[in-house]
Amino acid sequence: MPVASGSDPAAVLAAAQALARGDLVALPTETVYGLAARADDDAAVARIFAAKGRPADHPLIVHVSDAAAAQRFAARWPASAQRLAQAFWPGPLTLIVPRAPGQADAAAGGQDSVGLRCPSHPVARALLAQCAAVGVAGLAAPSANRFGRISPTTAAHVVQEFGDTLQVLDGGACEVGIESSIVDCTREPPVLLRPGRITRADLERVLGAPLGERDGHSPRASGTLASHYAPRAPLRLMGATELQQALQALPRGGQGLAVYSRSLAVPSAVALQRRMPGDAREAAHELFSVLRGFDDQGAQLIWVEQPPDEAAWDGVADRLRRAATR
16 A cells, blocks of 8 residues: 555545544654554454554553543543643653543453553644544554564654555654653552653653652553564664773674764774764654664664663663663
């Protein structure tokens, strides 16, 4: 199926109609591209799991147009969820709340909770509005890639993953570049399950109290398995000193090696190298594109400098740790 411009109202309407029929559509969000199905159609949601090769007990995030639409899926809408939604929606924040019986059963991965997000990307918002007009209240949408692999941040990345089997709305390169922060609001105090652009400090400032800590009672959440976001080439994450020593010990030429470093001068003999931006948001924006580019250029091993131990970098550090786990 062709890639269609997300700025074309006719293409957005056609995508909404396809979703209403139970088809899958890839859509842009401000974080990454998502593989969407109507959340109230278990058979359609099952097609997401099949297309990605994703375990059926690994829950999906349901995308909605606003907090009112989100509450349709919630058995209870906690005060913490309301405060966070008011502060950060539309935007890169997913709220996990108690799930209403019979709502988003397949997307929930067998849990009695559901993750909800209101995206800010204009194409995603236009699509959600058209979906509402044809009776679709929310879209289950994980990242539009094979399970465990690098998330796509352009329409071309989606085509790399799935060929021409999907209808794809092209909304340009994703602004944020990594997935949403996820907060468990089923308990008090809420718990940050996955870091993203919205940091722990941002969340605590709105809530007026510290977040809790994750434990064995925390629900499963999208993108939190130990190994995730992985390029084809093995990735090794190192501190600056360790990376410097490894580079000095390299055999001449560093054949097949790719290096992504923020603070070090990488030998020019290493053909595949990129400078990591010094700004956390810029690094997040390009991270998945850089890793995918290394794969496309035939890297056999990727060495990455550990990001700074600062709150703004938590989302990037989280993705790199999971990408390095095999």
